Amino acid sequence: MERKRKFEAIFYPKSLAVIGASPDTTKFGTHSLNTLIQFGFKGKIYPVNPHTTEILGLKSYPSLKDIPDFVDLALIAVPAPAVPVVLGDCAAKGIGAAVIYTSGFSETGKEEGLKLERKVARISKEKGIDVIGPNCFGIYCPASNLTLPPGEYYSRESGNVAFLSQSGGYADRVCRDATGWRIRFSKVVSYGNACDLNETDFLEYLAEDHETKIIGSYIEGVKNGQRFLQTVKEVNQKKPVIILKGGSDEGGRRAIASHTGALGGRKEVWEAFFKQTGAVRVNNLEELIDSVLVFKHIPVPCGRRIAIIGTGGGSAVESADACERAGLSVPALSAKTMEQLQALLPRVGASAQNPIDLGNPWTSPSSYKKIIETISTDPGIDALITVTWQLPFFYVRRQLLWSLFQKVIEIPVAINKSLRKPLIMILCATPTEVEMLEAENEWRKIKDRYTAAGIPIYQSVERAARALLNFVTYHEHQKRIKHTRRTG
Amino acid sequence: MERKRKFEAIFYPKSLAVIGASPDTTKFGTHSLNTLIQFGFKGKIYPVNPHTTEILGLKSYPSLKDIPDFVDLALIAVPAPAVPVVLGDCAAKGIGAAVIYTSGFSETGKEEGLKLERKVARISKEKGIDVIGPNCFGIYCPASNLTLPPGEYYSRESGNVAFLSQSGGYADRVCRDATGWRIRFSKVVSYGNACDLNETDFLEYLAEDHETKIIGSYIEGVKNGQRFLQTVKEVNQKKPVIILKGGSDEGGRRAIASHTGALGGRKEVWEAFFKQTGAVRVNNLEELIDSVLVFKHIPVPCGRRIAIIGTGGGSAVESADACERAGLSVPALSAKTMEQLQALLPRVGASAQNPIDLGNPWTSPSSYKKIIETISTDPGIDALITVTWQLPFFYVRRQLLWSLFQKVIEIPVAINKSLRKPLIMILCATPTEVEMLEAENEWRKIKDRYTAAGIPIYQSVERAARALLNFVTYHEHQKRIKHTRRTG
Numbered sequence: 010m011e012r013k014r015k016f017e018a019i020f021y022p023k024s025l026a027v028i029g030a031s032p033d034t035t036k037f038g039t040h041s042l043n044t045l046i047q048f049g050f051k052g053k054i055y056p057v058n059p060h061t062t063e064i065l066g067l068k069s070y071p072s073l074k075d076i077p078d079f080v081d082l083a084l085i086a087v088p089a090p091a092v093p094v095v096l097g098d099c100a101a102k103g104i105g106a107a108v109i110y111t112s113g114f115s116e117t118g119k120e121e122g123l124k125l126e127r128k129v130a131r132i133s134k135e136k137g138i139d140v141i142g143p144n145c146f147g148i149y150c151p152a153s154n155l156t157l158p159p160g161e162y163y164s165r166e167s168g169n170v171a172f173l174s175q176s177g178g179y180a181d182r183v184c185r186d187a188t189g190w191r192i193r194f195s196k197v198v199s200y201g202n203a204c205d206l207n208e209t210d211f212l213e214y215l216a217e218d219h220e221t222k223i224i225g226s227y228i229e230g231v232k233n234g235q236r237f238l239q240t241v242k243e244v245n246q247k248k249p250v251i252i253l254k255g256g257s258d259e260g261g262r263r264a265i266a267s268h269t270g271a272l273g274g275r276k277e278v279w280e281a282f283f284k285q286t287g288a289v290r291v292n293n294l295e296e297l298i299d300s301v302l303v304f305k306h307i308p309v310p311c312g313r314r315i316a317i318i319g320t321g322g323g324s325a326v327e328s329a330d331a332c333e334r335a336g337l338s339v340p341a342l343s344a345k346t347m348e349q350l351q352a353l354l355p356r357v358g359a360s361a362q363n364p365i366d367l368g369n370p371w372t373s374p375s376s377y378k379k380i381i382e383t384i385s386t387d388p389g390i391d392a393l394i395t396v397t398w399q400l401p402f403f404y405v406r407r408q409l410l411w412s413l414f415q416k417v418i419e420i421p422v423a424i425n426k427s428l429r430k431p432l433i434m435i436l437c438a439t440p441t442e443v444e445m446l447e448a449e450n451e452w453r454k455i456k457d458r459y460t461a462a463g464i465p466i467y468q469s470v471e472r473a474a475r476a477l478l479n480f481v482t483y484h485e486h487q488k489r490i491k492h493t494r495r496t497g
Numbered sequence: 498m499e500r501k502r503k504f505e506a507i508f509y510p511k512s513l514a515v516i517g518a519s520p521d522t523t524k525f526g527t528h529s530l531n532t533l534i535q536f537g538f539k540g541k542i543y544p545v546n547p548h549t550t551e552i553l554g555l556k557s558y559p560s561l562k563d564i565p566d567f568v569d570l571a572l573i574a575v576p577a578p579a580v581p582v583v584l585g586d587c588a589a590k591g592i593g594a595a596v597i598y599t600s601g602f603s604e605t606g607k608e609e610g611l612k613l614e615r616k617v618a619r620i621s622k623e624k625g626i627d628v629i630g631p632n633c634f635g636i637y638c639p640a641s642n643l644t645l646p647p648g649e650y651y652s653r654e655s656g657n658v659a660f661l662s663q664s665g666g667y668a669d670r671v672c673r674d675a676t677g678w679r680i681r682f683s684k685v686v687s688y689g690n691a692c693d694l695n696e697t698d699f700l701e702y703l704a705e706d707h708e709t710k711i712i713g714s715y716i717e718g719v720k721n722g723q724r725f726l727q728t729v730k731e732v733n734q735k736k737p738v739i740i741l742k743g744g745s746d747e748g749g750r751r752a753i754a755s756h757t758g759a760l761g762g763r764k765e766v767w768e769a770f771f772k773q774t775g776a777v778r779v780n781n782l783e784e785l786i787d788s789v790l791v792f793k794h795i796p797v798p799c800g801r802r803i804a805i806i807g808t809g810g811g812s813a814v815e816s817a818d819a820c821e822r823a824g825l826s827v828p829a830l831s832a833k834t835m836e837q838l839q840a841l842l843p844r845v846g847a848s849a850q851n852p853i854d855l856g857n858p859w860t861s862p863s864s865y866k867k868i869i870e871t872i873s874t875d876p877g878i879d880a881l882i883t884v885t886w887q888l889p890f891f892y893v894r895r896q897l898l899w900s901l902f903q904k905v906i907e908i909p910v911a912i913n914k915s916l917r918k919p920l921i922m923i924l925c926a927t928p929t930e931v932e933m934l935e936a937e938n939e940w941r942k943i944k945d946r947y948t949a950a951g952i953p954i955y956q957s958v959e960r961a962a963r964a965l966l967n968f969v970t971y972h973e974h975q976k977r978i979k980h981t982r983r984t985g
Contacts, residue, residue: 117845264814323743330745357577441677
């Protein structure tokens with residue numbers, strides 16, 4: 010309960026002091042203040058600055074103690090050497106938590122920065138004030154219209170995905186990149202150097218947070234390896250924990266040291282970590298978002314036997330190769346399914362084997378529907394991937410064929426809910442000419458249709474296969490644990 | 498010379514007969530005829546159809562022998578059982594080569610189809626008529642405004658890249674997808690089941706074709722393994738041969754059998770093939786196009802020591818990880834370079850180590866220029882990758898910051914020619930919301946600026962690193978061969 014109350018003040022503060030904002034709009038603190046106002050933060054905002062009485066239309070206070078109200082959370086954006094004093098002032102005012110934006114601490118690799126960070130940590134501990142940062146962007150929580158990252162354009166809608174990030178830039182990019190895929194967040198935390206609250210603290214909170222169903226994270230190094238491992242292991246059994254571990258080799262490790270002062274840890278240690286915890290390992294932000302899509306849209310565990318439905322032999326081959334390279338399987342269909350398919354497919358140029366080749370690019374909507382439904386009943390198949398590269402082909406011939414294409418593309422949207430197996434859509438990326446921008450617009454509209462219908466959609470089979478494999482592997486791990494528990 | 502003359506008639510025919518076109522515009526033959534007319538084919542076109550006198554405004558002939566002229570090339574688009582007779586007629590008319598569009602041969606896996614294909618091959622041999630196909634799209638050659646694939650929207654411009662494809666659909670997709678990257682083709686061949694002219698025949702021709710500098714290909718299986726290996730080995734020393742080998746596992750192999758009737762060959766055999774020939778192996782069309790971009794734009798061999806210049810710690814870490822995962826290295830810069838960089842970078846939040854973190858997203862154009870130039874003189878660095886994810890960040894704030902962004906983005910374009918090292922640009926993909934379509938338009942315009950300036954540009958470091966590694970590995974192989982020859 011204590012923990013819960015503490016974090017509530019961080020994610021749902023009723024009042025927020027911004028220390029370091031000024032009438033100079035190029036300053037970081039001022040930028041954040043502006044963002045908060047534009048984003049419609051629901052609590053009260055108190056700018057603090059000794060040299061002015063008003064900032065961006067808000068009454069400004071010379072010091073924290075002049076604020077005639079309690080304050081839940083402080084945002085500190087003053088130069089590094091001034092941070093310890095300001096943090097002390099926050100504690101004196103009775104503020105329970107502070108986000109320290111400022112850089113120039115342990116990540117500099119210099120003695121001075123290290124000392125300063127230790128001092129901040131000591132004040133935090135002695136005065137009992139929780140610190141997020143330094144060298145971070147802090148919190149984005151749409152439910153309270155709170156965004157400390159530069160998020161005036163982030164979604165105002167809440168969702169069930171949380172994202173924990175050592176990197177501020179990544180917290181920002183995830184919020185923006187995920188929007189188009191209709192991924193919405195419960196909470197996003199950029200915690201930087203983690204001199205006080207760290208990845209494990211937030212993970213423990215998110216494990217119990219009812220708003221959060223899926224947890225993504227970007228980790229460079231952890232403060233307490235054993236505690237983190239144990240926590241991930243436990244939390245991952247309740248909610249999938251997807252981890253992008255940054256800094257695996259020489260250059261990457263050099264980068265994390267200068268980024269958040271983290272020690273990356275040896276490669277083998279992390280490999281063992283993922284094996285033990287069963288957390289989902291991803292290699293980059295794209296794969297993280299791609300994987301979240303599967304967890305979000307596919308409600309129940311599924312196996313790795315995939316049926317591919319596409320058009321054209323080359324595309325069928327590449328799709329099967331991509332699935333098999335990722336570690337999925339593309340098994341033969343049952344004799345019964347193949348027989349049924351043969352009756353539905355063109356006599357020449359098609360293939361009723363898995364991968365299924367529809368033959369010509371203009372399948373009729375009714376056959377397409379029957380084909381998908383037939384395959385979904387094959388007991389040897391766990392999930393269906395449909396591959397559509399034809400958008401540009403039809404788009405340039407739109408006076409003749411576009412309406413047919415639109416009818417075909419609506420079929421999976423219409424039948425997805427009644428299928429007994431998960432369906433994943435590949436709608437290949439459009440050509441990159443400026444002249445094809447309107448085709449890109451059509452691509453985006455179709456993407457929205459599928460996303461709204463609960464169908465994960467990707468630009469390539471490779472990306473889909475990687476994401477699906479992550480999902481399958483997660484559930485295989487869960488099953489193994491349960492089995493071990495029963496028999497062990 | 499004989500070979501050259503033979504292929505000239507295929508790629509630059511002065512006259513072409515289309516057998517199987519009809520007034521019914523839904524027929525494949527008619528569609529091709531229409532495409533040829535729209536694409537402005539430079540030679541004469543003779544439709545052949547016993548039931549009509551005019552098709553799409555062209556005089557039609559009841560049979561081949563009624564054409565009062567010589568014919569260089571025939572396009573055969575009649576049902577499979579009629580193909581042998583038509584091919585015989587072609588030979589009787591003295592036509593030297595025929596593209597057989599029709600499917601329904603060995604790729605069906607049925608005895609009937611196999612027999613029919615053997616018959617076609619026999620006629621080809623006995624009557625001395627070269628056959629491309631069956632089950633293929635044939636030739637696209639912009640220099641003669643010839644396109645037998647559905648290419649009325651392909652580029653009319655010629656270039657120096659050739660593409661050989663067992664798959665018709667892939668020939669079509671490569672032509673379309675490459676356009677936006679300003680890749681232009683000398684010749685594209687879709688040769689399907691290859692019952693007569695095969696991959697090796699075309700490769701031998703392209704090796705000597707002055708228009709062709711880079712050869713890409715999509716191969717499912719080959720007719721004569723030893724001859725193909727020997728030819729690739731030789732040609733690859735003169736011009737890079739990039740091969741997408743389709744069908745590696747169970748599902749993929751099943752797909753190629755039903756696609757072009759090819760036997761895929763064991764995995765290990767292909768691994769040995771790539772090792773012996775030094776041909777560039779790619780996993781999918783995207784990687785093929787990405788790799789062509791490096792070969793096209795980077796004129797001289799380069800090593801694998803990469804400097805990364807980006808903004809933000811997370812991005813720096815991910816970029817270094819992506820390069821190192823691909824097999825490139827991200828080494829430390831020299832002490833001298835680091836010292837010079839430190840004077841150019843912000844004091845806090847930046848990093849002068851490799852990967853270089855510019856610190857804040859709004860670098861000044863003049864510092865950006867000096868930073869790139871400084872790094873390019875480091876003797877321990879072979880190539881530079883600049884990473885820019887900021888387009889959407891600046892785009893949503895365009896009233897304040899867009900003009901600054903545009904100035905920064907112009908720096909590499911302005912200095913690329915004078916740098917002594919290759920430079921590669923990453924301009925991250927834009928968010929996928931419909932509302933961000935105009936940002937996508939800006940992305941495409943910048944992509945065009947870079948492509949015109951001879952800078953390979955990608956949407957992610959992962960893709961760039963994979964392509965660059967292919968380029969580096971190709972040249973390492975070339976060097977090894979030369980060394981062996983000198984010392985052996």
